[in-house]
Amino acid sequence: MKIIITETQNKTLLKRLRRIQEVRDTIEFQMEVQDPCNFEDGDEYADFCIGEGISFFYGDENYEREDDTFADEDENEDSGREEIEKLMADEYYGELVSLWDEYSDNCDDDDDDDI
Helix, strand or coil, X not given: CCCCCCHHHHHHHHHHHHHHXXXXXXXHHHHHHCCHHHCCXXXXXXXXXXXXXXXXXXXXXXXXXXXXXXXXXCCCCCCCHHHHXXXXXXXXXXXXXHHHHHHHCCCCCHHHHCC
C-alpha cells in the first residue's frame, strides 16, 4: 500500500513536527537548568520539568515567549495540547525520574551538617 502525502499535508506535518521539537527543546532546557536536588522525589522533578517546558511553549499565564517561531501560524496553538502533553510525559517522565534517582544520592542533606 502506497501512502501519498500532498503538499498541504506535508506542510501541516512539518509544522507539527517543528512544534513537537520546540516542546522537546524547552523540556530539555529545564533538565539542564533545574537541580534535581531541589525536588523531593523523581516524580516531582519530572512533573516540574515537563510542566515548565509545556507552559513556556504555550505561553501560559506568567510565561512569556521571547521568540515568534510560530507567530505566522493561523491554527489554534492549543490544538492538540493534551496529545502533546501525553506524548512528552511518555517520552521524558521515566528519564527524568531516573535522572533524579541518579543525582539524589549525591545531594547534600542539610540535616547531616548538624551532627
